[in-house]
Amino acid sequence: MSSPLLADLADIVGAEHVLTDPDVTQSFGTDWTRAWSSTPLAVIRPASTAEVAAVLRLCHANGTPVVTQGGNTGLVGGGVPHGDRTSVVVSMTRLNSVAAVDRATQTVEVGAGVTLSQLQAHASSAGFRYAVDLAARDSATVGGMVATNAGGLRVVGLGDTRAQVMGVEAVLADGTIIRRLEPLAKDNGGYNLSQLMTGSEGTLGVITAARLRLVRQPAEPEVVTLIGLPDVESAVDLVASARQRGDLTAAEMIRAEGMAVVRAVCGLTQPLANEHPVYLLLETATLPDLPNDVDAAVDPRMWEYRDRQAEAVATLGIPFKLDVCLPITAIPEFLKEMDQLPDTQGREVHVYAHLGDGNLHINLVDIDEPTSERLDEQVLTLVAQFGGSIAAEHGVGVHKTKWLHLSRSSAEIATMKAIKNTLDPTGILNPGVLLP
Ligand SMILES: Cc1cc2nc3c(=O)[nH]c(=O)nc-3n(C[C@H](O)[C@H](O)[C@H](O)COP(=O)(O)OP(=O)(O)OC[C@H]3O[C@@H](n4cnc5c(N)ncnc54)[C@H](O)[C@@H]3O)c2cc1C
Incomplete structure (x- = not known):
């Protein structure tokens, strides 16, 4: 050494x-x-x-x-x-212990380094399901998902990571261990420090373990339907009617350019009879209600077209990514205005979405530094004008600290800084992340 x-x-x-x-x-x-x-x-x-x-x-x-x-x-x-x-x-990958599922409380205690795939397999072997799922499941860890409050594919039906966290164990900057891993459905003994750690992006402590809620496996596999549509408005309308039936677990959107790139990069066949400007994937307990003559396919393999969007776009060059949330009904108008912004014009803008959550993933490829700075300014300001959030599920990281004020008031940011200064007074944990 x-x-x-x-x-x-x-x-x-x-x-x-x-x-x-x-x-x-x-x-x-x-x-x-x-x-x-x-x-x-x-x-x-x-x-x-x-x-x-x-x-x-x-x-x-x-x-x-x-x-x-x-x-x-x-x-x-x-x-x-x-x-x-x-x-x-x-x-954190060596902290990979997995305890037996506690059937009485439908929870499980796992180490922070356990991957999402490992957690899903463990829950499934006990007849349960871990509600959060995302395409990076083979590498993303429980600690990372709790630290970012990961969302993913089933938030519209089953909630985000925060909803699954019953408690966490974490180490503060000075080495103090705080531990709340008991399977308690009710526990109002003061501030909920586990939820404070959730979504704190490694700035308040290092999460070492978590007790997570599980849900029941569905009696039958869900129905996965890919639907070709003329525009985003039609997709939003279909999500609204699917929600009304009460059995929707996922509602994902791909646009034509995303379908083209995932097919080319991943060698996938055309999924429907025709090509369409917009594709909506619905996951429901029973067949969804669809308009007559709609071009659609019912097949669980349709997930691959959505799951592999990030991987496919990344092969085009270093992607400039924005992850934002909007009121879902504002999305068609937002996208029209975004396409008119000075720095998106003439570029291929890859947008795919957890549409049921109003969560858009906006990707542009091989953007230089001054352009990315301007894109942040233009797109995130537009998001704020539409009443949205500049950080939907990936967090603020270092990318969006400068723009946090668009989604949080100065009083809120000052309170966050006070919490950070109390728990990490010398600022050693993830400097430059989350807080400006
Ligand atoms: C193909 C692909 C698809 C994705 N899809 C989704 C999606 O649908 N939904 C979604 O929300 N995200 C998605 N992501 C983003 C990413 O997978 C999530 O943010 C995930 O939660 C990160 O987990 P990780 O273990 O890789 O964390 P890392 O990338 O290692 O870290 C992420 C953040 O968490 C902090 N952190 C990590 N572990 C700990 C810990 N133990 N204690 C404290 N802080 C910690 C890090 O410091 C960092 O700030 C996707 C990513 C890829 C590559």
Whole structure:
């Protein structure tokens, strides 16, 4: 080990779990989109809550910035360092314990490093389901999903991560452990610190474990219907009628350009008889009510066209991404105005959406820095004018700190800063993330 700090870290986690070779650490320093990249000082791989606490105590004493990382599938630059050799990355993937499902409370306690796929398989083997699902399921971890309050494909029917969190265990910046993992349906003993950690993007503490609610497996597999439509208005109308029936679990939208790119990149066939400007995927308990003569296919494999949108767009170049939420009925007008913005004109704008939640993923490819700055300004200001949120489900990260004021009042931001300063007074946890 080349410095006293690294030697002390090796004493805590074992020398083989302090990675310093830039060839190895580079992937931990580069985010999924490749838009942010720095070389970490080291990557530390603790295996227990006690080791996380000792690592944080040491970094706190030394004033060393700590970036917590799960599966590194975040899309706003929150899980990688900014600046070469300035921060240690604490990788959480070795905290992968999975307890037996507690059938009486329909909950399970899992380590922060457990992947979503592992959690889903574990729940399913006990006859339950974990409600949150997203395309990065093989890498995204429980800690990352709680830290970002991940949404995903079934929020419209089953809620976001926050709705599944019964409690968390977390380590604060100075190494203090706070633990609330008991399976208690009611627990009003003061502030809900587990929910404070949820969505805090690694800025308030390192989540080491969570107790998560499970839902029952459906008696029959859901019906998945892909529908070709002339415009976004028709998609919004169909979502409204599907919601009214009360059995909707997912409502996802793809536009024509997204369908073309996913078919080309992933080698998929044309899913419907004809091509359409807009495609809506509905997941329902029974067949949805559809207009006569609509071009539609009922087949669970239709999920692939939506699931692989991010992967397909990323092959076109480094994507500039915006993840925003709008009142769903405002979306058709918002998209028309967005297409008229100076910096979107003449460019291919890939939009896919968790339409049931009013959540749009806006992607433009290979945008230079001044353009991305202007796009943030133009698109996010428009989102605010439509009464939307500039950060729907991916979080604020480093990407959107500058624009937080568009979605939060100065009083709210000042309160968030006060909480941050209390829990992390020297600011070692994820510096530059979330708060301006
Ligand atoms: C193909 C693809 C599809 C996606 N689809 C969706 C989607 O539908 N819905 C959605 O919400 N997101 C989606 N995402 C984004 C991403 O998967 C989620 O944000 C996910 O929750 C990140 O988990 P992670 O373990 O990869 O976290 P990371 O990327 O490692 O970290 C994300 C943030 O959480 C913090 N963090 C990570 N672990 C911890 C911890 N244990 N304690 C404290 N802080 C921590 C990091 O510091 C960082 O700020 C998608 C990403 C990809 C690549």
